[in-house]
Amino acid sequence: MEDHRKVLAETFDIIQEYIDSLNNPAQKVNEFMLPEALKSRFDFELRANGTPYNALLDFIRQYLHLSVKTGSKQYLNQLFGGLNLPALLGEFITSLSNTSMYTYEVAPVATLMEMEIVRKMNSFTRFTHGDGTFLTGGSNTNLVAMITARNHLFPEGKEKGMAHLPTLTAFVSERSHFSFTKAANAIGLGTQNLKKVAVDNHGKICSRALTEAIEASLNRGEVPFFIGATCGTTEMGAFDNLAELVPVARRYNMWLHADGSWGGSAIMSPNWRHLFNGIEQCDSFSWNPHKLMNIPLICSVLLVKDASVLREALSSDDTSYIYHNDDSSQYDLGPKSLQCGKRVDSLKLWLAWKYFGDEGYVARINHLFALAQYATSVIEQHPRLELMCPTQTLNVNFRYVPASGDEADKFNHKIRQSLVESGKSMVNYCHLPNGLSIRLILLNPDLEKSDIDRFFRNYLTEAKMIEEKSVTKV
Amino acid sequence: MEDHRKVLAETFDIIQEYIDSLNNPAQKVNEFMLPEALKSRFDFELRANGTPYNALLDFIRQYLHLSVKTGSKQYLNQLFGGLNLPALLGEFITSLSNTSMYTYEVAPVATLMEMEIVRKMNSFTRFTHGDGTFLTGGSNTNLVAMITARNHLFPEGKEKGMAHLPTLTAFVSERSHFSFTKAANAIGLGTQNLKKVAVDNHGKICSRALTEAIEASLNRGEVPFFIGATCGTTEMGAFDNLAELVPVARRYNMWLHADGSWGGSAIMSPNWRHLFNGIEQCDSFSWNPHKLMNIPLICSVLLVKDASVLREALSSDDTSYIYHNDDSSQYDLGPKSLQCGKRVDSLKLWLAWKYFGDEGYVARINHLFALAQYATSVIEQHPRLELMCPTQTLNVNFRYVPASGDEADKFNHKIRQSLVESGKSMVNYCHLPNGLSIRLILLNPDLEKSDIDRFFRNYLTEAKMIEEKSVTKV
Numbered sequence: 001m002e003d004h005r006k007v008l009a010e011t012f013d014i015i016q017e018y019i020d021s022l023n024n025p026a027q028k029v030n031e032f033m034l035p036e037a038l039k040s041r042f043d044f045e046l047r048a049n050g051t052p053y054n055a056l057l058d059f060i061r062q063y064l065h066l067s068v069k070t071g072s073k074q075y076l077n078q079l080f081g082g083l084n085l086p087a088l089l090g091e092f093i094t095s096l097s098n099t100s101m102y103t104y105e106v107a108p109v110a111t112l113m114e115m116e117i118v119r120k121m122n123s124f125t126r127f128t129h130g131d132g133t134f135l136t137g138g139s140n141t142n143l144v145a146m147i148t149a150r151n152h153l154f155p156e157g158k159e160k161g162m163a164h165l166p167t168l169t170a171f172v173s174e175r176s177h178f179s180f181t182k183a184a185n186a187i188g189l190g191t192q193n194l195k196k197v198a199v200d201n202h203g204k205i206c207s208r209a210l211t212e213a214i215e216a217s218l219n220r221g222e223v224p225f226f227i228g229a230t231c232g233t234t235e236m237g238a239f240d241n242l243a244e245l246v247p248v249a250r251r252y253n254m255w256l257h258a259d260g261s262w263g264g265s266a267i268m269s270p271n272w273r274h275l276f277n278g279i280e281q282c283d284s285f286s287w288n289p290h291k292l293m294n295i296p297l298i299c300s301v302l303l304v305k306d307a308s309v310l311r312e313a314l315s316s317d318d319t320s321y322i323y324h325n326d327d328s329s330q331y332d333l334g335p336k337s338l339q340c341g342k343r344v345d346s347l348k349l350w351l352a353w354k355y356f357g358d359e360g361y362v363a364r365i366n367h368l369f370a371l372a373q374y375a376t377s378v379i380e381q382h383p384r385l386e387l388m389c390p391t392q393t394l395n396v397n398f399r400y401v402p403a404s405g406d407e408a409d410k411f412n413h414k415i416r417q418s419l420v421e422s423g424k425s426m427v428n429y430c431h432l433p434n435g436l437s438i439r440l441i442l443l444n445p446d447l448e449k450s451d452i453d454r455f456f457r458n459y460l461t462e463a464k465m466i467e468e469k470s471v472t473k474v
Numbered sequence: 475m476e477d478h479r480k481v482l483a484e485t486f487d488i489i490q491e492y493i494d495s496l497n498n499p500a501q502k503v504n505e506f507m508l509p510e511a512l513k514s515r516f517d518f519e520l521r522a523n524g525t526p527y528n529a530l531l532d533f534i535r536q537y538l539h540l541s542v543k544t545g546s547k548q549y550l551n552q553l554f555g556g557l558n559l560p561a562l563l564g565e566f567i568t569s570l571s572n573t574s575m576y577t578y579e580v581a582p583v584a585t586l587m588e589m590e591i592v593r594k595m596n597s598f599t600r601f602t603h604g605d606g607t608f609l610t611g612g613s614n615t616n617l618v619a620m621i622t623a624r625n626h627l628f629p630e631g632k633e634k635g636m637a638h639l640p641t642l643t644a645f646v647s648e649r650s651h652f653s654f655t656k657a658a659n660a661i662g663l664g665t666q667n668l669k670k671v672a673v674d675n676h677g678k679i680c681s682r683a684l685t686e687a688i689e690a691s692l693n694r695g696e697v698p699f700f701i702g703a704t705c706g707t708t709e710m711g712a713f714d715n716l717a718e719l720v721p722v723a724r725r726y727n728m729w730l731h732a733d734g735s736w737g738g739s740a741i742m743s744p745n746w747r748h749l750f751n752g753i754e755q756c757d758s759f760s761w762n763p764h765k766l767m768n769i770p771l772i773c774s775v776l777l778v779k780d781a782s783v784l785r786e787a788l789s790s791d792d793t794s795y796i797y798h799n800d801d802s803s804q805y806d807l808g809p810k811s812l813q814c815g816k817r818v819d820s821l822k823l824w825l826a827w828k829y830f831g832d833e834g835y836v837a838r839i840n841h842l843f844a845l846a847q848y849a850t851s852v853i854e855q856h857p858r859l860e861l862m863c864p865t866q867t868l869n870v871n872f873r874y875v876p877a878s879g880d881e882a883d884k885f886n887h888k889i890r891q892s893l894v895e896s897g898k899s900m901v902n903y904c905h906l907p908n909g910l911s912i913r914l915i916l917l918n919p920d921l922e923k924s925d926i927d928r929f930f931r932n933y934l935t936e937a938k939m940i941e942e943k944s945v946t947k948v
Contacts, residue, residue: 004493004559005490007559007563008486008489008490008493008559008563009486009490011563011566011567012482012483012486015482015566015567015570016479016482016483018570018571019478019482019570033582034801034802035578035582035586035802035805038582038583038586039586042583042586044586044587044590044824045590046590046591046594046824046827046828046831046832047831047832048831048832048833049831049832049833050828050829050830050831050833050834051828051829051831053560053829055828056560056563056825056828056829059825059828060563060564060567060825062583063567063571063583063584063821064567064570064571066582066583067571067573067581067582067583067584068573068579068580068581068582069571070571070572070573070580071571071572077579077580078574078580079815080572080574080815081572083572085478085481085482086527086530088569088570089481089482089485089530089534090534091569092485092489092566092569093485093489093534093537093538095562095565095566095569095770096489096492096493096538096562097492097537097538097541097543097544097545098544098545098554098555098557098770098771099541099542099544099771100552100554100771104509105542105551105894106542106544106551106552107541107542108507108509108512108540108541108542109512109516109536109537109540109541110537110541112509112512112513112516112518113518116518116519116520117520120520136610136611136614136813137610137813137814137815137816138814138815139812139813139814139815140610140812140813143660143812147659147660150662151659157662157664158659158664158665159664159665159666160664160666160667161636161641161642161658161662161663161664161666161667162635162636162637162662162663162664163636163637163639163640163641163642163662163664164641164664165637166637167635167637167638168635168637177814178790178792178793178814179812179814181790181791181792182788182790182812183812184635185621185625185632185787185788185790186617186621186660186661186812187660187661187662188624188631188635188636188637188661188662188663189635189636189662190631190632190633190634190635190636190637190638191632191633191790192633192634192635193634193635234795234796235795290815296569296572297572297573297574297815297816297817298815298817313659314656314659316652316655316656316659316665317655318652318655319652320904320905321708321709321902321903321904321905321913322708322902324903326891327508328508328509331509338613338614338617338653338656338657338660339610339611339613339614340611340612340613340651340652340653341553341554341611341612341613341764341771341772342611342771343771343772347537350518350520351530351533351534353520354520354524354525354529354530354533355524355525355527355530356524357520357521357522357523357524357525358520358521358522358523359522359523359524360524417800420579428795428796429795429798430794430795431794431795439795
């Protein structure tokens, strides 16, 4: 027992030190190491015999040292990051109390928290008779939305299978997330029956192209059933115009899903609520608090307009060993889920929301939108930086224009790689129609303008070093 | 900052106290409260304004007080539980360092840990050219196994969808887990095309009945493609005889999956390895360390015999923004997953395995099998307790035989409910052919015989109290 107390106390010290280090500007965001080098440095092998706690604590220290510091202010690489202390405390408590969300009986408080969060979220979507469920990631919300749509529109499919349905088709923009493709594969729709519709130069789906694609599908004898709109595309941060899509979905009796995995949390901000105009007439909405609300992974919610659809679409009848008919069974969340064991992802979000309040989150989100504008202005004012697309929300796409006339794609790839290897900043890139684009993501509300300045300084320093090296070589 | 340090320190105290309390015999396993009562006691509502940290800490204390103590030795209710300290430390560090497993770049150490665990696990399955992937739960492993089987056997289905395939059929025992039904729904197979095959009186699938069911399906013009065997059924803990199923699968060119979500970890024990005879000839295997290895939820792995099948079945091609072609891209785990963001579930298991070693886990598992035998002998020796089925592995099914001649089902349900409400022990029940059965689950290796004795004492005390009450009433 005393041994346990000591190990815990040491772990707590390690945790405290790690959090402190995130605010140290000298802390590298990344200890770059290729797999072979890492393998030779870290004793990964699991063996017949065990290892004492002091060795375990060393592994933990090494793990943290060698890991990417996603809580660092120079971590700008992905659609998650930052350190949200109330949520982190929640995650510790979830791990400690280790239960499953399938029944109210074994997760009473967490169940009512999940229900309260869904209620609260639906006050923003205005799904006044809605419901929702916590799922295992943004991709999973799109998958479950597609299954729910299919089973709602073709109830016989649940029992009989898709071999007994006509060829169904689903529609998303060509800038939508790949999880729709994976969902089309998984649910038996077939990836070729997921139709990618053209976007305008802001990356929003063209509703006219959508209508044409639906008509073409009908002409082929297929049955269009699902439109997946995007609220915040992965690359450009574009929001499809939901209000334009609602009448299309109604006309063709299709399910309209809005994938807000990335941008969804912005619905809380009155300043940005207009991006979601029409949401109340969508059938389902993905909202992913592990992105813009900085909750530790995973925290993903699928909201639905009609409270009955999830249970209809997802329940099964061979569950009597677990779902008993008792006083609290109407509170069991399992029957409206594809999961059996389901982690408590509600507590961390509930604590963070309780701590910040709507107001705190709105301030955080507004601050991030302002920072994206600031980063954009830095790019616009710099002679060698170029915007790759208009900044619409929180994705700022740019590149460095090499003085040498070198090919920009290769050159920016080299800068980015060199920056990542330096451990000074981490930023990712994507491919836009006009070339390789450095995608700066604003989602850590603890960032200030000085952090943005620092990022660009780091980027430009690498650029200059590479240019100088190539001059020397010549 | 100082504020943060204080909040963290207080949280650590709370965590330490909670762990200590689990070893206090006076600690209730459960504070039973119906939803309406709980709602009036706990301030669930999320509001516009925030809440200071001291209030947050109170919520955390309340949360823990009102939660089910799944780490208690009287928590015998579900297929998870116990407190595994090395794994818990891992879970804390995972939450703290918050990254996603999609690319090696952002999760270098965790990626190599996942690969090492898969390698290690496949040394037990003897999938010498195998692979595997961490998934989001046991149900999810069965779902992904079914998708992988479908896409491997009908590669055109991935693109064209199931509407272009013949009617496929899948086969599981009537005592298999409901996740197969949910998977049949999700992947577009249709629940009626999941055929439930009869079991023998030990709850194992009858291979003759299976062959007959396959033949009948062929005669209906369907295409049987998938057999889902179970290694440890939820209710009786039965292991299907894999060696008998292998030739059936081969004869009909079907995929053979073994669902070891519950019993799978027993494969590590030489004493119980015979339960898995034939596993090396299965195509896939679900192994769920969050059950028998006491890892905090979720920790679930799908292993496959042929290393190429996962990527073939699950990859998509619109992922260039995230999966770059660089020096470490062959180490990216994302392409063989349906997920995008994927939580680090490898660290906690890796640390626990490193700590205990194979030997430690084998000892834990053997101890649990011995405890199940001990519990069985207690039942057999007690005049009013009755076994509901032979104890095969770690599920001990029994009931109390009321002296009064009362109906046993209702009576045992009443005992169980009353016990749960008392907070003295938590045990669940299921429905077997011979009636309602109390299902005692042995999975917490910190249990000793005295804990089993205590459980039965608690159960019998409730039984006696109920009997006395009903006598008084008369």
